Amino acid sequence: MSKAGKMSKVTTSVIRSMKEKGEKITMLTAYDYSTAAVMDEAGVDMILIGDSLGMVVLGYDSTLPVTMEDMLHHTKAVSRAVERAMVIGDMPFMSYQASVEEAMRNAGRFMKEAGAHGVKLEGGREVAEITRRITSAGIPVMGHLGLTPQSVHQFGGYKVQGKGDTAAKRILEDAKILEEAGAFSIVLEVVPATLAAEISKSLKIPTIGIGGGVDCDGQVLVVNDMLGMFKEFTPKFVKKYANLNANMKEAIEQYLDEVKKGAFPGKEHSF
Numbered sequence: 427m428s429k430a431g432k433m434s435k436v437t438t439s440v441i442r443s444m445k446e447k448g449e450k451i452t453m454l455t456a457y458d459y460s461t462a463a464v465m466d467e468a469g470v471d472m473i474l475i476g477d478s479l480g481m482v483v484l485g486y487d488s489t490l491p492v493t494m495e496d497m498l499h500h501t502k503a504v505s506r507a508v509e510r511a512m513v514i515g516d517m518p519f520m521s522y523q524a525s526v527e528e529a530m531r532n533a534g535r536f537m538k539e540a541g542a543h544g545v546k547l548e549g550g551r552e553v554a555e556i557t558r559r560i561t562s563a564g565i566p567v568m569g570h571l572g573l574t575p576q577s578v579h580q581f582g583g584y585k586v587q588g589k590g591d592t593a594a595k596r597i598l599e600d601a602k603i604l605e606e607a608g609a610f611s612i613v614l615e616v617v618p619a620t621l622a623a624e625i626s627k628s629l630k631i632p633t634i635g636i637g638g639g640v641d642c643d644g645q646v647l648v649v650n651d652m653l654g655m656f657k658e659f660t661p662k663f664v665k666k667y668a669n670l671n672a673n674m675k676e677a678i679e680q681y682l683d684e685v686k687k688g689a690f691p692g693k694e695h696s697f
């Protein structure tokens with residue numbers, strides 16, 4: 427029996443009912459076939475092909491240079507691996523801001539060409555109309571509030587957002603606006619835990635926290651961060667569940683050594 431036969435696929439209604447039942451939602455980013463296959467087999471609920479791709483896979487110093495073609499290429503690879511999880515494509519910088527029509531076309535490309543089950547886009551009230559239109563075309567939309575990395579230059583760095591009453595009130599209002607516009611969930615990135623808790627309590631749709639504390643309805647991490655693969659910097663909200671960077675270096679050094687010494691390939695690897 428196939429894996430899909432044993433497990434029911436995660437859909438927007440599954441995600442919504444998990445919140446209703448108080449069951450935590452798990453999400454991780456993935457950018458390639460092999461990693462996505464492991465995650466799906468492990469039982470992650472949602473896989474996000476994040477535009478963090480730009481930093482952890484493509485080596486840019488922000489997410490801004492990432493293109494639609496980059497995102498579609500990696501979303502296709504992830505989609506080929508996934509049987510159970512809901513696959514979300516992250517709309518890259520300037521793929522949805524210029525016009526509603528362009529946003530609709532690009533959201534549609536994630537679904538038609540890359541096999542995504544929904545899209546994520548950053549912003550609050552300013553993307554409400556876009557969220558409404560994309561949702562009304564049958565495409566699930568995940569919102570993203572707080573530290574939205576595509577606005578790093580406007581924020582003046584990767585800083586905690588929603589500190590102070592006015593800023594907190596604006597993010598809470600934005601969350602309600604996105605819910606009303608049809609978003610099926612909202613990522614809350616690097617906001618005070620008390621604010622994330624209040625937003626989570628105020629909404630019917632689930633919140634997915636990254637640096638938003640334990641009271642969010644679910645959590646997401648960038649896979650390269652949580653596996654200890656990305657060593658340029660580690661944000662405070664990251665817990666490293668492995669140290670793959672060191673493991674990979676050790677394995678590669680051992681391979682180099684064995685090739686130099688003539689210890690690899692052995693008879694068992696030869697024909």
Ligand code: KIV
Pocket residue numbers: 455474475476477478479516613615636646647648
């Ligand atoms: O691009 C990304 O990986 C993200 C997550 C951190 C939520 O947006």
